[in-house]
Amino acid sequence: THCFLEGLQRSDVQPDRIVTMATQFTRMLAGRNTAVVLASLGAGTLATGYLLTDSTAAAERRVLYPPSADFPDLRKHNNCMAASLTPAIYAHLRDKSTPNNWTLNQSIQTGVDNPGHPFIKTVGMVAGDEETYEVFSEIFDPVIKDRHNGYDPRTMKHPTDLDSSKITSGVFDERYVLSSRVRTGRSIRGLSLPPACSRAERREVERVAVMALSGLKGDLAGRYYSLGDMNEREQQQLIDEHFLFDKPVSPLLTSAGMARDWPDARGIWHNNQKNFLIWINEEDHTRIISMEKGGNMKRVFERFCRGLKQVEQLIHERGWEFMWNERLGYILTCPSNLGTGLRAGVHVRLPNLSKDPRFSKILENLRLQKRGTGGVDTAATGDTFDISNNDRLGKSEVELVQLVVDGVNYLIDCEKRLERGQDIKIPSPLAQFRR
Amino acid sequence: MAKNCHNDYKMKFSGDEEFPDLSLHNNHMAKVLTKDIYNKLRGKSTPSGFTVDDIIQTGVDNPGHPFIMTVGCVAGDEESYEVFKDLLDPIISDRHSGYKPTDKHRTDLNFENLKGGDDLDPAYVLSSRVRTGRSIKGFTLPPHNSRGERRTIEKLSIEALATLSGEFKGKYYPLNGMTDKEQDQLINDHFLFDKPVSPLLTCAGMARDWPDARGIWHNDAKTFLVWVNEEDHLRVISMQQGGNMKEVFRRFCTGLLKIEETFKKHNHGFMWNEHLGYVLTCPSNLGTGLRGGVHVKLPKLSTHAKFEEILTRLRLQKRGTGGVDTASVGGVFDISNADRLGSSEVDQVQMVVDGVKLMVAMEKKLEKSESIDDMIPAQK
16 A cells, blocks of 8 residues: 555656556555445445444443443533434444544534534534444434435435536626625545544645646636645735635634644635635535626536536546535535535625515525625625525535525515515425425 | 544555644644654554544644743653653653653652741732642543543542541532532632633643533632643642742642542552653643742842843742733732652742742842842752
């Protein structure tokens, strides 16, 4: 295995040899062959998991400290993990581990350390690797169901659709819509996720992503800025453009170990036109963002899909792929981002509608959420709101973007009616998912 | 339970691939860790599963300050100091004035060996305090321990403290169970410790599961205080207003030895060995783990050109009255021993007593506008 790794690091090796070695490398990682195949097969196949490495010391400790001794005190907690974790589930899962030795205790640490807020229900657990969702499905499935409005990973399939040509009416009235944006995340199969990854794995994610991105051409051609290496001028530029991400301070992320070794192997890539941006090794392996001023959501989504497909092609050429399966869609660190991992949104002015008492209900029925223009957990300034889709799992990318397009068009229509002194209607609630 | 049993899997990557980037770092770990040492140690783990990456994580995540040299590593259990001695011995040497792997540490908790200490001028010495830490044998340390272990440590501590009587009779307040009234009282008494916010501690995993199994015990007289499961298993503090350090130290030694007896009866003595003395989470607290100090008014002396030098020669350090990393208020300083390892408890408290006595005398001279040049001590 050692010589394969050394081979990968030499830049003078022939491309086809890199493909062979990368594929073999991927398979040689501890039990990855079996794990990868089984992960793609879906629910139940890896249910037994792997027992933690058995040394005498470890066995002694299991006797001294049965699962009941370690069960967390969740009485003051309000998060999805705390709502679903029972002593029985904990007892089944505590001594199991994924092939990379990630454990349940590690998954739930963030939820134990962050009891939550009476009004905001956080997820309270993270995945350390792709297999986490299988080995610990006994707790992840109910949490997923809770978070994603009843989506049942045992019985349902998640649709993936990145064909942007299907979007209709995707250009908004720019007297109302100031900007449009679509984001998602992607994980590289075979490498551990941010809560678990070692420095070498994180650096490998960076290498794979940067190598792929350097192959983008035309309007997608761009440049990588490593967080550790950028100079002050570059840093200021990225701050001014609102591209720069900083070391996480939220205890939700730090308790999950995602800020370890900062800023090692973290960085930002963006195209020369500054409307296609990738974050590397922040909360996920990669976060992909397409955006522009104005209301052309169709073009934003078109670029998003095209860019994503090209990046995927470029990593395939080197023997890598994204983590994905039929029951959970794209696999990301936080269960809240499973499925599409997609948040499509606009900054939109709604001075009249936002004051109407029916505003919240309208949003709810359209399956949209509002945020302040600073993003999650900010308040709106003036009459401009960030409006985006609530859902991530159970509907495809095309469905979700169409939902946002239709919803925002509806909101603008309401706004215009109110301007003219006409009345508005609350729309009937949209269905949750295709059955 | 192991925090990161990822180690076998990581061994598939080369040492070079895993070696941390320490180019911007200024801490003891960064100064000592080389690729050779890292490669030698990365395949190892203590019986409980603590690895070299666990040891150094806090130092990797906290590059440090150009002026303040932090340690940059922690132990996860007693065995860490043995399994990772190739890394920890040089760090210990740097931090503890050249202490060698072959040196022996002397423990002396016989308060009668302290000379004087009952005559520090209360007009200058406002309060006196001695603290140390203790780790309970058979359990892993705060960066590593599971909820089950931490709870057992709490349970044993409560049992041990409940046997104390006389001047040591007291009560335990679990962080997760105290009433508002109790909490306010503990805050007013300056006893309550809060969830660590310092990234030095949080990156080492010491705030996990807060406030589960954490608590404070103190005697009825409020002169003897024990913290359970903060940065160490136990932190033991003896304190009172005024300058009677002798009394503070007597109570400290007596109380500690009583607590130790009870733990021994349950077959859980304290972690100690003749090379490192008392074994604690941070290598900076090895040996005695003792910080004995006073709050003392030195408005004139503290502005004297030779103040720092005097402190260094007396083997003392100054802090603000808010504790570590705070500034002095109104010319009042927290003066305490700088050493922990290589000298005994009695030695260290003696240095504080003698040093503070001398500095108060200097202060009085400066008040009368007299010179203190002939009083400057030799290097201890």
